[in-house]
Amino acid sequence: MVVRVILSLVALCFGGLSHAASEAVKVYSQLYPSSPMLTEGYAQVAGRRLHYVTAGEGPLVIMHHGFPGFWYVWKNQIAALSESYRVVALDGLGANLSDKPQQLWAYDIGRLAEGLDLLAQQLAGDEPFILIGHDWGGALAWSYAQQYPQRLHKLIVLNAPPYNLFLDLLRENKQQQKASTYVEVLKQPVVEYMLTAGDAYLIWRSAYQKAVGREFLTQREGELFRQALAVPGAVAGGINWYRANVPKVDHISVEDYWPRSNPVVRVPSLLVWGEKDKTFVPEFLETLPGYVSDLTIEVIAGAGHKPNLSHPQQVNRLLRQFLCDSEC
Secondary structure, eight states, X not given: OHHHHHHHBOOOBOOOOOHHHHHHHHHHHHHOTTSOOOEEEEEEETTEEEEEEEEOOSSEEEEEOOSSOOGGGGHHHHHHHTTTSEEEEEOOTTSTTSOOOSOGGGGOHHHHHHHHHHHHHHHHTTOOEEEEEXXXXXXXXXXXXXXXXXXXXXXXXXXXXXXXXXXXXXXXXXXXXXXXXXXXXXXXXXXXXXXXXXXXXXXXXXXXXXXXXXXXXXXXXXXXXXXXXXXXXXXXXXXXXXXXXXXXXXXXXXGGOSSOSSOOBOSOEEEEEETTOSSSOTTHHHHGXXXXXXXXXXXXXXXXXXXXXXXXXXXXXXXXXXXXXXXX
């Protein structure tokens, strides 16, 4: 393990940022002028380049978004937590300014977890850190905690079940099967082409137009998400997470589970759940305690799948409260 880490680590490098990335940082800085300064960087991880932003000093907090998104989905949480923590918000593999490999094996959840561990090693050595994930980033965060419990201090997930629990739901829960019919549609090349066309307008409209209309995002911020999705390969990169990790329902087998079919998370964990989420069936909240030995569940009334954007004050309060249980 030590040899592999040493061979994989490359010094962090800065610069070479696109207009879209610089614009996002500029917008953030204007919205949160009193927050710690936000800077950008790249890390070379297992042969892939990952882009991230960072702010603040203190214990390391890594944030991983879902699809379709990029680091800016955490704007409210970066501002809140960077007062006490060193916050690092990633562009996940395939998103925005991070690399977008075409090979599906690069998006295998086990490889993604290994890459996340190598990144954390670069940022904080062997020091345990705090991991926060949403949607696909949340499923990855659960899996990382199952495989690398010694590396985490605490785990926070927004609106996502563990990856292996999600596979269980797909196999056994008719409502989840119905809610997830979009997955097989997404995988089709013609759909990828349609979603990429027009600077990714269709997928942007589906994911973020309402957020702009409800003023969770400004018009200018909405355009940042449009630009991130319009980066060549970004839509395909997000869809490749599904292609690599979600088999057809009748093809799911024990070999698809990672790291195992039912490993227990032995890290203090918080699930923040928007009660109106339509991506995952709420029944998994009853099953989740069997997967996590030290679990807190907080439900936000009226919130949907993106409570980090729609209900930032409540989410930030829950995050601070959970992180301060043993530290403040």
